[in-house]
Amino acid sequence: MSTTLDMATTELREVNTMLQTAAKAHANENYIITNARGSHAMACGLDGPLTVNVKGSTGYYCAGMNKDATIIVEGSAGPGVAENMMSGVVTIEGDASQYAGATGHGGLLNIKGNASSRCGISMKGIDIVVHGNIGHMSAFMAQKGNLVVLGDAGDALGDSLYEARLFVRGTVKSLGADCVEKEMRPEHIEILKELLEKAGADARPEEFKRYGSARKLYNFNIDHADAY
């Protein structure tokens, strides 16, 4: 049994209030949002188990700061989808614009299409799986978590990376400062296998390369000034 909220007739504030209240009530209900029409800040701040299906594409910051909820966008997502997500699962059936999963602390962001620039910027523990390609400066200053890319990565992947793990199946146009290719050890294969399964991705872990921090910029050293 699902409840349908039509954004052609229901204001954003009302939609979010209903979703936030239902999530907080831990009723594990299903909601369908129709006529999303690129609305910003949709289904943000949900805190509890709830499933939301958005029919159509969303604007900025859909599913922002999500906790525990499952949100499926049956279209494409605008900038900052699932920004600062804490837990739960956010799935984008189409493409995601820039800053997807920015600063996310946990949960899974599953992008079935491509992601634009700065995907996973400053990520702090979130897992992001992109079935297509990602744009430039992705995982910039990424701190924790896993970014999995089934396609190709653009320029300056993982620039100024901290401890996040990056897995790319296709080509990487260039690596950013302090980002290097690393050995794929058995524990990484296991992590990747689990993430690919969760995301329903048709790929084998062995096809990927792993990238991570060289840790040379962790403490300032004048001999590394050229890297800045």
Next chain:
Amino acid sequence: MDKTPQTEPRQSWTFSNSINSEIRRAADTGIYDIRGGGAKRRVPHFDDLLFLGASMSRYPLEGYREKCETSVTLGMRFAKKPIELKIPITIAGMSFGSLSGPAKEALGRGASMAGTSTTTGDGGMTEEERGHSDKLVYQYLPSRYGMNPDDLRRADAIEIVVGQGAKPGGGGMLLGQKITERVAGMRDLPVGIDQRSACRHPDWTGPDDLEIKILELREITNWEKPIYIKVGGARPYYDVALACKAGADVIVLDGMQGGTAATQDVFIEHVGQPTLACIRPAVQALQDLGLHREVQLVVSGGIRTGADVAKALALGADAVSIGTAALVALGDNDPKWEAEYNKLGTTAGAYDDWHEGRDPAGITTQDAELMKRLDPEAAGRKLRNYLNVLTLECQTLARACGHNHVHNLEPEDLCALTMEAAAMAQVPLAGTNWYPGKPGF
């Protein structure tokens, strides 16, 4: 043999001993000088303004009998729950990490006793701070260290930091010496590494995006929390106008004397404008938009005395914010630690290597032993006393000018001692009815 007469040895003004010492330091280390605090150079400031006081044309209020109100409400524009403060002086954002836990607790205690708010900083919200602050403003910074929706909802207001006076356009760096297990855990980073704080937000660029970001924050917090936007004193007219456009309830404007935990000295001393120069353009922007007093203006950067508070309010601010002065009130740079300052190669009053984490006063440190030197209850009472003195001084000046609320102070109550201050504050040079740039002259 007769000695040839010689001229007295003459030091160069251009290559002074201070400059030469910096050249030698740079040559030895290969890195720019990093320090805490705000601009130390002499810039036109509130000291260059005077109140005229009441006389034949207006009458004063009796100091010990007639009321002079000090309360202020912040965040009336869109927020459902504006912040009500007893005094127009708030505590500025300073991070846990940069400051010790006891120091943050002391700030909360002092501010709460005085009836005002304190503010988190980069690194998230601590229990000490939330627990001891009646009103807590939660900073939303580019790094988003420790950011989470639960803390967002238990804050009393949200301050989106676009910039700060010590370094408009710059990010920050908390050096590895201060990255203990607790600090690192809150920031999701390894212990002991230098932690960069980005200069731009990761998921928006420009005021159009910021407007949508504010919409998201309001949706997450049920439109209850006042949203502040903090900007460094760079282009105050346009920055304030754009902050209003983006949907701010409150604007915090920080001049170049405003402090930082750690930044390059060249940034602190050479970027941004003096606080005095920022206020009138900011107020003008609010007036041009018809938003003066609807969007509140909080001014910070070099506020030390009740006279500074009164002068900032007279120029159009709704409140002021203090950081460095609050730390001094807690015990920072106290001469009682002189011997230890000397060991660090400095002296009380000049100690600014806050980033190194060896603060003898136990304030700008994460060292467990040094931290014990600060008693948060006693330090909190000192801050309360200091805030009370600032308030009494401000009231004294307002009454002398005939005002029953400190917000009734106005530019007409002031004159300037120097041409520079007259031009920046747009109040007449003392003894004249003129200031540089005044229309019609």
